[in-house]
Amino acid sequence: MRTILLLGAGKSSSALINYFLEHAVSENLRLVVADYSEEEAIKKINGHPSAQARKFNIQNENELSSLVSESNIVVSLLPANMHLPVALECLKQKKNLVTASYVSPGMQELDKQVAAEGLIFLNECGLDPGIDHMSAMKIIDDIKMKGGSMLAFRSYTGGLVAPESNDNPWGYKFSWNPKNVILAGQGTARYIENGKYKYIPYNRLFTEIEKVSIDGFDDFDGYANRDSLSYRKIYQLDSIPTMIRGTLRQADFCKAWNVFVKLGLTDDSYEIEDSEHLTYRQLIEAFLPATEASTDIIKRLSDFSGLNTESKEMRMIEWTGILSDKVIGLTRATPANILQNLLEEKWKLRDSDKDMIVMQHRFEYLLGGKKYSLTSSLLVKGENSILTAMSKTVGLPAAIAALQILNNKIKLKGVQIPVHASIYDPVLEALKNFRINFKENLTEIV
DSSP: OEEEEEEOOSTTOHHHHHHHHHTTTTTTEEEEEEESOHHHHHHHHTTOTTEEEEEOOTTOHHHHHHHHHTOSEEEEOSOGGGHHHHHHHHHHHTOEEEESSOOOHHHHTTHHHHHHTTOEEEOSOBBTTBHHHHHHHHHHHHHHHTTOEEEEEEEEEEEEEOGGGOOSTTOOOOSSOHHHHHHTTOSEEEEEETTEEEEEEHHHHTTSOEEEOOTTOOOEEEEEOSBSTHHHHHTTOTTOSEEEEEEEEOTTHHHHHHHHHHHTTTOOSSOOTTTTTOBHHHHHHHHSOOOSSOOOHHHHHHHHHTOOTTSHHHHHHHHTTTTSOOBOOOTTOOHHHHHHHHHHHHTOOOTTOOEEEEEEEEEEEEETTEEEEEEEEEEEEOSSSSSOHHHHHHHHHHHHHHHHHHTTOOOOOEEEOSOSHHHHHHHHHHHGGGTOOOEEEEEEEO
16 A cells, blocks of 8 residues: 655645545545544544544654655645745655645755655745746747747736625635735745846835736736746746736735735734734834824825725725734734734634635737637635635546656656656646636637
């Protein structure tokens, strides 16, 4: 029997666990699900005879070593900053590894050693990054094979709430790690537009948006991801004049979220004094400039943000409760901790709620003397708060690829991401069985 070790039983793990267990008999698999919360791991495997739940602390080197030694392949859905010690242990014990996270500098440094041991550490094999890479590269490779020349590539992805479950003014609920949502976009976004490099610092990121329409939905807000430039080389588009990768949110989300950014509430670098005794209103007052002109918190926030007191964005901010007299109750909390704690209450998926994944690639290219525009769009809805679209689109690519590696069907070695046909072809084909497929629209640009 072959053992798959899954590290992390969080929000994105359900579909991945189900996939392995559905293939347990036919593929002779045993699944070990290890998580800091053994209770959560037990809940996820739901008594399946081919699965075992284990308590796991990444800080315990002996636990990690023991778990890896029992496995034939390791899949890590841990937070991104926890992958490196897992990778080092896998290298030491000569075990293949799959993650859904971006390749860190530390992970990339292992490339030659991993390849020398005949191993593959496949990263960025989730949704974004993951399905975005695979679906884009399939089209880019096809255009190149036909003799086409790429002019522009724009790609946007969003994890949102489905319209039928959208009952709050933000049009958003948490379907993945809330902390990552709070900290999203920090740094400086870099991309290229019409041959000119563009840079958007974090303090302007949510004010410079593009409207994106997908499958008849109203325009989404699209904002740039941190680094689009590095993917020119990865996608073999070194000379492309326009390339941008971004994130989607519902209309008006970005304008309202920018108020939190401008206030400093997404900062995770320091702790608020006496945070457990402060009210949310007192916190906001502490961040607003001192003034004697008005004591009305809404008016002061309106003046600070440049928003009308009756604007939709101000109503969105009030709705969160951030201006209320409720006590924060968190000890030694950073501003980001406080905002996350508040929004986890307000943006929680109810049991019957459905989330929604939207992704769109837009390609412009020359072929046979003509200019074309190709739009490739994906829309996936979840089933409930457990079997979410996010869980499917993050977990299934990792699970499918892990089984391909285990069966020696993916032969690449070293630290890899899924931009090669030997990876993206079988994974994308298998995803169609779960109604995860793209709709394409090709038009000639006159």
